[in-house]
Amino acid sequence: xxxxxxxxxxxxxxxxxxxxxxxxxxxxxxxxxxxxxxxxxxxxxxxxxxxxxxxxxxxxxxxxxxxxxxxxxxxxxxxxxxxxxxxxxxxxxxxxxxxxxxxxxxxxxxxx
Numbered sequence: 621x622x623x624x625x626x627x628x629x630x631x632x633x634x635x636x637x638x639x640x641x642x643x644x645x646x647x648x649x650x651x652x653x654x655x656x657x658x659x660x661x662x663x664x665x666x667x668x669x670x671x672x673x674x675x676x677x678x679x680x681x682x683x684x685x686x687x688x689x690x691x692x693x694x695x696x697x698x699x700x701x702x703x704x705x706x707x708x709x710x711x712x713x714x715x716x717x718x719x720x721x722x723x724x725x726x727x728x729x730x731x732x
Contacts, residue, residue: 621682622701623648623663625726627670628678629705632719636667637712647704675722679729698730 623644630640644663648654654662682701686694702723709719 621678621685622704623666624670624673625675625678625682625701626704626708627663627667628673628675629719629722629726630708631667631670632722633716639711639713640708643708643711644704647707651700675726676729679726683730683732698727701730702727 626644626647627636630636630644641663645656645659648659648662649656686692686697705723705726709715709723
């Protein structure tokens with residue numbers, strides 16, 4: 621779900637820049653410990669299905685998942701997720717207004 625949301629934000633301007641993809645890859649490898657080959661393949665597969673996943677629906681699914689797992693520190697998870705999305709959006713050196721608006725909407729939705 622995080623990968624889908626990250627790809628949605630990266631593609632909001634119509635292009636997933638290689639630096640945005642590298643930021644996602646590095647995050648999942650260094651923070652979550654995923655194998656780099658697995659991560660590259662997973663991102664490719666997720667990217668194929670991402671256009672059909674509405675941003676609002678993906679955000680809601682993450683919110684439900686966190687709420688259904690009380691052992692998950694929701695505030696820390698959400699803060700980490702928003703930081704990742706901002707890092708991805710800024711990775712190509714230009715923060716598109718649509719990316720910023722999407723991240724703000726995601727953050728508001730997760731707080732509800």
